[in-house]
Amino acid sequence: GQQVMQIPQYQHVQEGEDFTTYCNSSTTLSNIQWYKQRPGGHPVFLIQLVKSGEVKKQKRLTFQFGEAKKNSSLHITATQTTDVGTYFCADYNTNAGKSTFGDGTTLTVKP
């Protein structure tokens, strides 16, 4: 079946540093969704990217979809302690109505 891979698995940063997580697939992705899960919590939807080369921003977060629709990235500028958590990408197949999730990148931020 399709695999969605995320790197790195873990990232430790000092508060104020930038952070990037990457999502890759060997096959073309349909729609990319990004979720955040706080420790002990449940995943919360952040954004969906649909078009090749699409870039969207939410305050300090920048989301990109690759030109070939085989990769995506989430970049956080000047991390804060509130950014702590695990970030998941998911390939959402609109025809099937279901998602394939990556294993996530866990971010820790040292104050």
Added chain:
Amino acid sequence: NAGVTQTPKFRILKIGQSMTLQCTQDMNHNYMYWYRQDPGMGLKLIYYSVGAGITDKGEVPNGYNVSRSTTEDFPLRLELAAPSQTSVYFCASSSRQGAYEQYFGPGTRLTVT
């Protein structure tokens, strides 16, 4: 709106026991999903439903069963629990329009010993 609710929050089962995890959503969403999340891992799709009366297997359906008799409810049944089913179980729902964002419930932490 309560969103997606799950019961129970925690449960300990003995090997071979059975149980049903309850999931209800009040957003009139057509799509509903069951995922399991093992420690430090991503979400694996167990079963999903695109509407009342329709269910489909996901990546890891063995040992589980579901039903969808109403739009609101999507219970997950574990038969003959095994230690490998120790996990956190999340139910989610989404609309079939717009951004298809999935709304997750708070999860059920299940331990099988």
